Amino acid sequence: MIDTLRLAAAKRLPKALKRTGETRPTPIVPPGNVAGRALMTVIAIMTFLASLTLGAVTLVAATASIWESQISREVTVQVRPDEGLDMADALAKVRRIALATPGVAGAEPMDDAATGRLLEPWLGEGLDLDELPVPRLVLVSIDETSPPDFAALRGAIVAAVPQASLDDHRAWVSRLVSMANATVLVGVAILSLVMIATVLTVIFATRGAMSGNRHIIEVLHFVGARSSFIAGEFQGHFLKLGLFGAAAGGLAALFVFVAMGWWTRSNQATPEADQISALFGSFAIGWTGYAGVVVVVATVGALTALTSRWTVLNQLSAIDMISPVEM
Numbered sequence: 001m002i003d004t005l006r007l008a009a010a011k012r013l014p015k016a017l018k019r020t021g022e023t024r025p026t027p028i029v030p031p032g033n034v035a036g037r038a039l040m041t042v043i044a045i046m047t048f049l050a051s052l053t054l055g056a057v058t059l060v061a062a063t064a065s066i067w068e069s070q071i072s073r074e075v076t077v078q079v080r081p082d083e084g085l086d087m088a089d090a091l092a093k094v095r096r097i098a099l100a101t102p103g104v105a106g107a108e109p110m111d112d113a114a115t116g117r118l119l120e121p122w123l124g125e126g127l128d129l130d131e132l133p134v135p136r137l138v139l140v141s142i143d144e145t146s147p148p149d150f151a152a153l154r155g156a157i158v159a160a161v162p163q164a165s166l167d168d169h170r171a172w173v174s175r176l177v178s179m180a181n182a183t184v185l186v187g188v189a190i191l192s193l194v195m196i197a198t199v200l201t202v203i204f205a206t207r208g209a210m211s212g213n214r215h216i217i218e219v220l221h222f223v224g225a226r227s228s229f230i231a232g233e234f235q236g237h238f239l240k241l242g243l244f245g246a247a248a249g250g251l252a253a254l255f256v257f258v259a260m261g262w263w264t265r266s267n268q269a270t271p272e273a274d275q276i277s278a279l280f281g282s283f284a285i286g287w288t289g290y291a292g293v294v295v296v297v298a299t300v301g302a303l304t305a306l307t308s309r310w311t312v313l314n315q316l317s318a319i320d321m322i323s324p325v326e327m
Contacts, residue, residue, distance in 0.1 A: 035238075039205045040245040043198060047249030047300050051293045055257050057187035064180040071169045071176075075150070077138040080163045089134055090161045094138045097156050104147030105169045106141040190217040198300060199307050202242075206234060206311040217316075231312040235305045242304025245296070250297040257285050 077098070079090050091109040098107035115136065116125075123132075130220075142148065154166040210217060217230060283291075 027191060036205075036241055039201065039238075040248075042201050042242050042253070043242055043245030043300060043304065044249040045199075046194050046198045047253050047297060049245040049249075050191055050296050051253030052256065052298055053187050053190045053249050054292045055253060055285045055289045057184055058184045061180050062094055062286065062288075064176050064183075066171055068176050069144075071144055071172055072147075073144055075142060075163055075166060075168045077140060077157060077166050078135045079138070079161060080135045080165075081133045082163045085163055091136055093160050094157055094164055097160055098140045098153065100139065101148045101156070103143050103146050103155050104140055104153075105143045106256050108139055110137040110139060121169070124239045154222070182265055195300075195303065197305060202238060202304050202307040203311050206308045207235075207315065208239065209234065210312065210315055226249070227278075227313055227316045230316065231309045234312045235309040238308035239301060239305035241262065243301035246297040246300035249295045249300075256292065 053260060077094050079087065079094060081087060095107045095109060098104050115134065119134065150166065150168045157164050157166055
């Protein structure tokens with residue numbers, strides 16, 4: 001029965017495989033058609049979203065790390081005003097105790113000018129701090145390689161100045177770590193969804209291409225063409241589509257990051273740019289972000305090719321199972 005099928009297919013082969021003016025057969029997969037361009041566009045969009053997600057995760061993680069490092073390098077002692085309290089003497093005591101503690105690199109009270117600038121957005125300019133019950137701050141620099149015993153430091157300061165309190169920013173550090181972890185998890189989830197959507201799109205596109213060239217594929221298959229050869233033809237075609245589409249999407253994402261970084265640097269004096277800089281620094285994803293985008297592009301291209309190959313092999317296996325029964 002199989003030999004009969006192959007003989008019939010061989011007779012249909014010259015009609016199925018049309019030749020060009022040269023002696024080259026028509027490719028199994030047409031090199032360019034509407035479906036192929038649509039698939040390339042979809043892959044470009046998916047890669048663009050994946051690259052933006054990866055860049056944003058890299059940006060937030062790096063910024064959170066900088067924030068955490070900056071916070072861990074400094075603690076704050078707040079001295080609340082009280083009746084009969086000599087603020088200058090209290091600040092001097094706090095400074096002496098801090099400098100005498102192992103692990104403290106420096107301690108300086110915040111002067112009146114700096115305190116006034118800190119309160120200016122709420123209380124306006126020209127503040128007279130002597131007439132206002134405003135807490136004063138002492139900025140204590142920490143040796144990151146050998147931090148002090150914060151509990152002992154807090155106890156010594158409170159014993160000398162009961163109106164003082166030490167803030168080691170542990171709550172802020174915990175929130176930053178939680179935020180960074182949540183951002184990474186959300187980014188991984190989005191990347192996974194993008195990859196799944198890309199795989200499903202390639203599967204449907206491959207099946208559509210096989211359906212449009214079913215007569216050629218069946219003839220080749222029945223006259224003895226290996227399944228790996230036919231799958232290789234589809235794999236090469238979809239690899240090109242995947243790489244071109246992924247490269248376009250990756251370049252578009254890189255352009256967005258470069259443009260945002262340029263805009264931030266060019267508008268540093270504006271409130272909008274100041275807010276963006278406070279959140280994301282210079283909005284530069286660094287070499288790790290650029291390398292990640294390249295990895296995403298390569299991954300999408302490889303995933304497109306492998307998915308197409310797997311789909312073709314499964315379809316050819318299905319043909320082997322049903323054709324003898326039908327005949």
